[in-house]
Amino acid sequence: MSTRTLLRVRRPGRLAAEAAALVIAAAVAFPLYWMVLSAFKPAGEIQSTEARPWTLAPSLDSFRRVFEQQDFGRYFLNSLTVAGTVVIASALIAFLAATAVTRFRFRFRTTLLIMFLVAQMVPVEALTIPLFFLMRDFGQLNTLGSLILPHLAFSLPFAIWMLRGFVKAVPEALEEAAYIDGASRTRFLWQILFPLVFPGLVATSVFSFISTWNDFLFAKSFIISDTSQSTLPMALLVFFKPDENDWGGIMAASTVMTIPVLVFFVLVQRRLVSGLGGAVKD
């Protein structure tokens, strides 16, 4: 819509569209706003039946309850360890695998690709039962390993698919030139291909980070008795009480849990949108 005439004709429509966009944005952002607001409200205002969309006396009481909760810092660290390990390990493993399926031709290549695609469809939750017994048999119940390993496995197929496009985009001429200059295959892989594919790795890691950080089911099923190995969702559930929910605590804990993901998203936002767009475009 670059021509001036077009713009002029469409102006009233565009203003309406922009107003609609802003209203929708406000509605979409409202739950997050309400979460943060409620986390800062003093106890009296939260439990008041006159819910007001502002507070005149912000307080940190709810956050204090969250952080003073036994082992909260530990839960946070556990969540970070699990998500961080999965992100790094899956990026490296997926990079190798994506290179194999895009830069080499070998038997069963297509079969493998279809298997990776099918693997993405497997309902993770349905596998909780066998994974529970597997972790028990290997003595991994109540350890962070029981969360890291399954998440690694479940984030790999998608990561491989996503990286495939990025690896493919690196021209083969570059690879040949590297070999002619005497680079070994390993050297090409890590010193040339890896840095070129890095933006793709970032976009991929958003997805593995989020799915791991958000995990609730495995944390609930595999960490059954040793609470020192719990992750953040458990710290949140503490505030749900049978008689009366501590909404201030729940909202403060939710805020604390959401912020790292939001930060992560904002950091990679540009890469993410262009990563998705790039995958769509060519």
Added chain:
Amino acid sequence: MTANTTAYKAPETTGAGGTPARPPRRRGSPLRRTGWTPWLYLLPALVTLGGLLVYPIYQLGLISFLEYTQAQVSGGEPTTFVGFGNYADLFGDSQFWQVLLATVVFAATCVLATLFVGCALAVLLTRVRALPRLVLMMAALGAWATPAITGSTVWVFLFDPDFGPVNKVLGLGDFSWTYGRYSAFALVLLEVLWCSFPFVMVTVYAGIRAIPTEVLEAASLDGASQWRIWRSVMAPMLRPILIVVTIQSIIWDFKVFTQIYVMTNGGGIAGQNLVLNVYAYQKAFASSQYSLGSAIGVVMLVILLAVTLVYLRLVRRQGEEL
């Protein structure tokens, strides 16, 4: 979470007749002297997937054919093979059919709502200037990034009969959304829609941006309405993307777990809000009927596999090279 956004990359080398043609092999290129190298690169991935995905699937199938309850888990009784006994129990249970129906209807509604909202907002994004676009994009990314569990708690709080603002604004008094079956499902649906439309919006928007401007300009110069442009120009050109987001939405919404579990407190009053995933979990971990839970898991796997096969057919018909 998401999957295969790259799946619909246009074929780079498509031979005649839609069959993917391999690029010509260049002799002497180190690329082609493959040998064991690709398998070496694949090894870590294959070991991880084999041990933690393929083997558990096999185990899931196995357990679904066994009598496997608390007694067997603790070693008190030997495990016995019961063939299709668990499946017979399951299919003979009217609750299973009720849950299956609820799952399908719930997922279908979620998918339709997500696609409609996502596509409509993607088109809206193309019609506004940079600032409103950025604002809406940021709000959507915020919703997308919110963990399912915190999203669920916030939505429950927003709709809380005593302290939530929604009932105040709508004048619903102390109407409890989680008490009735349909209002509880509606509440979960809203939350699922909230956190899943951004993916559709961002992906479809990226797709629209890739359509040559002249095409859209020509359509609007010809006096086509926005709906007409979507229907006759954008949608056909975006077909590959629409297939991906549809399938992806089906897969996600079919296996919603956290939202139902947290918002309806484990499946609602008397299990009125159970979906297959939560049902399997409750059977296995709440009542220790691991074999029944596994049988439900197998049913889910089969359904999702069928969806996947349809997807693969659609993708391959477009001549995509894998």
